[in-house]
Amino acid sequence: MSKAPLLWLAGILAFIGAAFFCYKWIYMGYPVIPGTTADLWQIEVKVNFDARDRGIKASLFVPNNSSNFAILDENFVSRGYGLTTQRENGNRRAVWSIRTASGSQTLYYRATVERFTASEAENVLREPPETRDHGFEGAEFEVAKDILQSAQQKSADLDTLVAQLVRLANNPDDENMSLLLDGNESLEARINIITRLLALSYVPARVIHGIELTDQRRQTDISPWLQVFEKDRWRAFDPQTGQAGLPDNFLVFWQGRQPLIEVNGGDNAKADITTLKLEREAVEAATARTGFMSPVLQGMSLQSLPLSTQQVYEILLMVPLGAFLLVIMRNFIGLKTFGTFMPVLIALSFRETQLIWGIILFTVVVGSGLMMRFALERLKLLMVPRLAAVLTIVILLMMAISILTNHFGIESGLSIALFPMVIITMTIERMSIVWDERGAGEAINQALGSLVSAALAFMLMSNSYLEHLFTVFPELLLVLLALLLLMGRYTGYRLLELRRFKVLAEPTRPSTPDSV
């Protein structure tokens, strides 16, 4: 039989599994390591204004997805208002409107954003933006030229030019600058002057607005930032120090000189911004992100199931891994076990008892069950009633162990109730037959093989790293399936066969006895 169809099938399965895994890992950001926490922030903008008993239109700039931040979730709270979101010049704007309202009005915008520790990778633009009109006239124009000239003389490139201009703009003693500022000393105004001066030297520049996310819950204000276009991208500069680069905790709301909120038909508009750092598992964050980016994929995922069902699958998804280990134990090593998958079921019950206790309890139950079984043997019972009797004895034994250990204050003894009693009954039955037919050695041998396999399967199945990997990326089971299919055609020797047939590897002709 040709191996090609098998290889194709295994290859396709592995490819699908690996592709889904990589997509979720790299693109969706699902963590491969358990316990990873995401850098999540909740941002709330509260807009307050007084209505004047007529139509109201309030607009608010809201943040965009960027290379540093992803919006996982957002909502707008506004009783009675109509809401639209608009995009213009790369900005996003929420516009609330209502025909008539009176009194104090409150609107909320809430968003959950995730911060990445990505390097400052700003968007590359294919065409440079137009340089704005500098708008200097008459005396102002001369002064501006002066300032620019002196700054250019002290600078070598764009970075140093911007640094010079920022330094000048922040120097309260500079007369030329004071003239241009004309009494408005706000940071906003100074950035405006800098962008106009840069426009004079044909360098596009603009102001962007955003907030800095710092630890813990706090009120924060919008701060302006300077952006200068160089070659093919916008670069940010600190408008107070002239340093290049945007702090990576800076969440951009909008670019341009418009205010954060504009209210038509209302007075005393005011916006309060609150930020809150959220402690959340990276998996939850990735799930939320999936829901925002691709609702279909989220609907298909394990995380869409009720929590209790999810917990069941957390265990079930590990079973194939235990079965995989059994394939290795039986077909690659050649260990004998009672029943094909009995060790996996025993391993599952070890989850509750933990390993050492599990092994002790299992040995005690099987050992005493076996003694009862030998006693029953004398009575010459039919098989099915005998099995039922052994099952009953097993349950009585388990109960006795629970009561006894509880009496001595050992809680682990209680978890024995989760032992699969039917499996244990069959194990006792099979073991006693093997004992009779093939001798005690063989029976104990197989029992040990089962126990060792169960212990190893437990260690594999309870590995928190693997458990996380398989619950977050169940598609890895396809890769496992491909592996199992390939192992199904393994025709090499089993490890124990190397010992069993060793005599055949030795030279057949009588020779001097090998030393060593």
Place this chain on the structure above:
Amino acid sequence: MIFATPRQLREAGVLGINERNCNYTLMHNSRSLYPLVDDKLQTKKIMLEAGLRVPELYGVVEIEHQISELNSYLSHYRDFVIKPAQGTGGDGIIVITGRVGDRYRKASGKLMTSQEMGHQVSNILSGLYSLGGHNDKAIIEYRVKFDPVFDPISFQGVPDVRIIIFMGVPVMAMMRLPTSASDGKANLHQGAIGAGVDLATGITMTAVFKNDVIDRHPDTNAPITDVQVPHWQELMDIAARCYELTGLGYFGVDMVLDKNLGPMVLEMNARPGLNIQIANRMGLSHRLELIRTHAAELKTVGERLEFARTSIAPLD
């Protein structure tokens, strides 16, 4: 070192379990044919139809109720064998050689009451010894009186001859000799002796007992090697003919030699064990490969036997 390297075994041509399952039993034995060999009643039927000898069938116990009549039914026979129709590995076989008062005497000399017998048969019916634990039948049949040539080299049981057949060609043969350790049973894993038999001549060559190479029987101390198996060519002929009868590509035929009736087929096995390699101190793979390359040329039973004698037997 207690382990050989995989390379050493490959060079010695040792066939491993995985390879046997993958490339021989799964590949050459259609699953639909398994019942022919797994159910000894069916095996008996096709053997009889082909005119081959099998131990005479005395009766079949099919339902629990029949056990109560078993004792009176068995009173017709002094000695007999009871075995599960679908048993594996010799488990569940009772060999009765005679009676002591009300009780049966087993091959081991131990006595057995009719209740114990009934219990054992009941176990057989419940499928305790059958493949997959299905309900089974118990066969009562003629107890083979083995050829006296084996008297010195067997202990309390029936020695048998196993020949592995691949694509109709005998591949390898061994004699299985019961010992006190095997309780009169002829299975190697139960402690019987395995002796490799030369396919061309039917003379025993090497012998193993519990993985040790021996040349004398541990119970009787008689030499085991260089024993001529009687009726060897007939045994080979029967085994080769089973290929057409069963349609299986890779299987083992277990036969016994009755001192009055000659060779008889006991059972066939679609997954014959690999210990035969140890008994012969030789791997199966080289021989199987050789047969595979020549299978198309070998059409008749005679051609296949000739091939086994002239091409397979000399392989070392």
